[in-house]
Amino acid sequence: xxxxxxxxxxxxxxxxxxxxxxxxxxxxxxxxxMVLVGPSGCGKSTTLRMVAGLESVSDxxxxxxxxxxxxxxxxxxxxxMVFQNYALYPNMSVYENMAFGMRLRKTEKHIMDSSVKQSxxxxxxxxxxxxxxxxxxxxxxxxxxxxxxxxxxxxxxLLDEPLSNLDARLRVQMRAEIVELHRQLAxxxxxxxxxxxxxxxxxxRICIMKNGKIQQVGTPEDVYTRPSNLFVAxxxxxxPINIMQGTVVELGEKGFAFTTKRFTLRLPKRxxxxxxxxxxxxxxxxxxxxxxxxSLPAYYGGKSDGLExxxxxxxxELVGADRYIHVHIGADAFVFRAPAYERVPIGELVDIVxxxxxxxxxxxxxxxRLPDERD
Amino acid sequence: MRLWPRKSRLNRxxxxxxxxVLLMTLLAVFMLMPIVFLFNHAFKPMHELFLYPPTFLxxxxxxxxxxxxxxxxxxxxVPASRYLFNSLLTSVLTVVAATFISILCAFPxxxxxxxxxxxxxxxxxxxxxxxxxxxxxxxxxVISSLGIVNTYFAHILPMVALPVIVFLFKQFIxxxxxxxxxxxxxxxxxxxxxxxxxxxxxxxxxVATAAILSFQSAWNNLEASQLFMEDETMKTLPFYVSTLTxxxxxxVARQGVAAAAALLMFLPNFIIFLLLQSRVISxxxxxxxx
Ligand SMILES: Nc1ncnc2c1ncn2[C@@H]1O[C@H](COP(=O)(O)OP(=O)(O)OP(=O)(O)O)[C@@H](O)[C@H]1O
Ligand SMILES: [Mg+2]
Numbered sequence: 001x002x003x004x005x006x007x008x009x010x011x012x013x014x015x016x017x018x019x020x021x022x023x024x025x026x027x028x029x030x031x032x033x034m035v036l037v038g039p040s041g042c043g044k045s046t047t048l049r050m051v052a053g054l055e056s057v058s059d060x061x062x063x064x065x066x067x068x069x070x071x072x073x074x075x076x077x078x079x080x081m082v083f084q085n086y087a088l089y090p091n092m093s094v095y096e097n098m099a100f101g102m103r104l105r106k107t108e109k110h111i112m113d114s115s116v117k118q119s120x121x122x123x124x125x126x127x128x129x130x131x132x133x134x135x136x137x138x139x140x141x142x143x144x145x146x147x148x149x150x151x152x153x154x155x156x157x158l159l160d161e162p163l164s165n166l167d168a169r170l171r172v173q174m175r176a177e178i179v180e181l182h183r184q185l186a187x188x189x190x191x192x193x194x195x196x197x198x199x200x201x202x203x204x205r206i207c208i209m210k211n212g213k214i215q216q217v218g219t220p221e222d223v224y225t226r227p228s229n230l231f232v233a234x235x236x237x238x239x240p241i242n243i244m245q246g247t248v249v250e251l252g253e254k255g256f257a258f259t260t261k262r263f264t265l266r267l268p269k270r271x272x273x274x275x276x277x278x279x280x281x282x283x284x285x286x287x288x289x290x291x292x293x294x295s296l297p298a299y300y301g302g303k304s305d306g307l308e309x310x311x312x313x314x315x316x317e318l319v320g321a322d323r324y325i326h327v328h329i330g331a332d333a334f335v336f337r338a339p340a341y342e343r344v345p346i347g348e349l350v351d352i353v354x355x356x357x358x359x360x361x362x363x364x365x366x367x368x369r370l371p372d373e374r375d
Numbered sequence: 376m377r378l379w380p381r382k383s384r385l386n387r388x389x390x391x392x393x394x395x396v397l398l399m400t401l402l403a404v405f406m407l408m409p410i411v412f413l414f415n416h417a418f419k420p421m422h423e424l425f426l427y428p429p430t431f432l433x434x435x436x437x438x439x440x441x442x443x444x445x446x447x448x449x450x451x452x453v454p455a456s457r458y459l460f461n462s463l464l465t466s467v468l469t470v471v472a473a474t475f476i477s478i479l480c481a482f483p484x485x486x487x488x489x490x491x492x493x494x495x496x497x498x499x500x501x502x503x504x505x506x507x508x509x510x511x512x513x514x515x516x517v518i519s520s521l522g523i524v525n526t527y528f529a530h531i532l533p534m535v536a537l538p539v540i541v542f543l544f545k546q547f548i549x550x551x552x553x554x555x556x557x558x559x560x561x562x563x564x565x566x567x568x569x570x571x572x573x574x575x576x577x578x579x580x581x582v583a584t585a586a587i588l589s590f591q592s593a594w595n596n597l598e599a600s601q602l603f604m605e606d607e608t609m610k611t612l613p614f615y616v617s618t619l620t621x622x623x624x625x626x627v628a629r630q631g632v633a634a635a636a637a638l639l640m641f642l643p644n645f646i647i648f649l650l651l652q653s654r655v656i657s658x659x660x661x662x663x664x665x
Contacts, residue, residue: 052557053561054557074557074560074561075560075561075562075563075564079561080561080562081557081558081561083557083558085552087552087554087555087557087558089555089558089559089573090577091573091576091577091579100559100562100564100572101562101563104562104563104564152562
């Protein structure tokens with residue numbers, strides 16, 4: 001097994017001059033499960049394919065272990081990859097698909113047999129070994145593709161949206177199985193997805209990309225509670241975080257407040273230092289509150305501390321144990337969470353408590369999150 | 376027991392579809408006529424062969440034409456079996472070589488990037504449009520400078536380059552997902568392994584079509600025997616058949632023999648097509664030709 005390091009890695013295609021992957025630096029520890037996530041076209045696949053050796057590197061370096069592999073052909077990198085469309089060889093049986101790589105390396109028959117047996121046992125596809133790929137269901141094909149990738153026991157495991165062709169239920173199941181597999185094998189893994197839930201549930205760390213640039217790298221908890229900028233805050237979490245624009249005003253002794261046409265909120269003490277040092281008084285900022293950290297007053301345990309706003313309910317959606325209530329505050333929409341049994345009539349005005357410990361502030365121009373005492 | 380357990384499918388068609396079926400059937404019958412004629416003609420006795428107006432179906436079917444063919448072939452210096460052997464050998468070798476080389480050519484055209492690729496592919500397409508006669512002289516020149524006149528190579532080599540097949544294979548390989556090839560490369564396959572273990576097996580359905588096309592052109596090829604072969608023993612069946620009726624003195628006498636020989640010439644094509652037809656149709660459907 002090995003670590004993977006990307007150093008100032010860039011990719012340009014001929015024809016359009018822009019970098020589709022733009023000087024990214026990323027260090028993936030030995031045995032880590034790193035998820036690359038981002039909207040469509042942000043360069044996730046391109047990055048992964050450069051690590052695989054399927055795309056040339058325009059600038060920068062890729063290290064696998066201590067070696068620079070920029071110009072090393074894929075087969076010498078000792079990595080294996082699972083493709084979105086599985087890429088099983090239609091003309092070969094499941095067994096042959098899994099044994100193909102070893103056959104090319106002229107592995108002895110009994111070693112090959114036992115490796116295939118072992119991997120297929122782990123993935124519960126032993127009974128399918130004789131079948132052709134077209135005789136398998138989507139989920140079975142996915143397993144075979146995984147099996148083919150892990151049978152060689154590579155240094156690094158690359159997966160490019162491996163679950164996106166499966167139905168929702170199967171996706172959840174395979175998600176858990178892949179995580180479990182990684183726990184058992186502890187092979188360095190890079191996993192590409194555009195699904196933030198997949199990223200949050202699977203990754204040891206997550207790397208969020210946009211327009212070829214890395215926005216943030218961190219544990220799922222990190223990126224959720226301390227997103228580095230507005231984009232990350234909006235990308236991670238469903239329903240997405242509420243963002244409101246307003247101005248910082250000074251309240252004298254009482255510290256600072258965030259104010260809009262409709263309401264004024266006392267900002268928590270932990271932001272004071274930043275507001276002073278960046279002199280944000282009377283400047284625009286964005287305030288972010290996740291729906292999970294806003295509630296009806298009855299369900300808030302902490303001291304409300306003056307962080308109440310008021311909105312008119314226009315929609316409420318039930319998702320299992322929770323209900324998300326959508327309100328209008330002036331022209332802006334705002335979502336918060338309530339228990340499923342809470343029925344709020346449409347059109348009613350409700351008070352909403354924002355949990356002060358979860359308030360996020362973002363700079364209006366750079367869209368970076370403003371640091372607080374906890375950073 | 377009922378013969379038609381279910382309602383015939385024809386009953387379920389709309390009048391418009393019925394009309395189409397009818398028209399298509401008529402067209403099919405029309406297209407079939409030469410073949411029917413060919414079969415009947417070969418079995419006609421002498422007096423029926425020269426009837427005017429000619430009859431379509433044979434009345435007194437007879438094997439006499441085939442027997443005559445046998446006698447004629449015995450009386451020539453080179454036995455007919457030698458022509459047949461030459462024909463079979465060169466046709467089979469041509470089919471194998473043409474198919475393999477066409478896939479070999481189509482693979483990089485489809486899946487690799489290199490300078491001049493578009494130019495190369497267009498020139499292959501353009502060569503589809505040349506009438507064969509226009510290239511006879513240059514071809515003779517090439518064959519004679521290669522020094523392969525009067526060898527089997529001269530039968531085979533000109534037939535190996537079949538632009539239609541290259542085109543067909545390229546269209547087909549275009550549809551093979553790149554992931555497959557990339558996956559194989561990552562597992563350590565060389566380009567040749569990728570070609571042999573993935574491209575070729577996946578192309579098998581098209582091979583049927585390619586085989587028919589190249590067999591037809593090779594089997595019916597008269598040019599090589601006429602232009603490139605000096606020895607009678609190196610010539611092929613189409614040449615032999617053409618000699619049966621050529622020469623004024625024989626043109627009446629050998630009509631029956633010629634009819635029988637024409638049928639014999641046609642049969643291999645026919646059989647191969649029957650054997651492979653279901654595959655051919657699926658190729659057409661796959662490659663977007665249908
Ligand atoms: N061969 C190519 N030539 C030119 N541009 C390309 C090529 N391949 C990809 N791109 C561009 O590179 C960018 C990144 O593509 P990439 O496939 O890495 O996106 P992605 O993040 O994987 O998106 P998705 O989630 O849709 O798979 C895209 O804007 C795409 O248009
Ligand atoms: Mg992608």
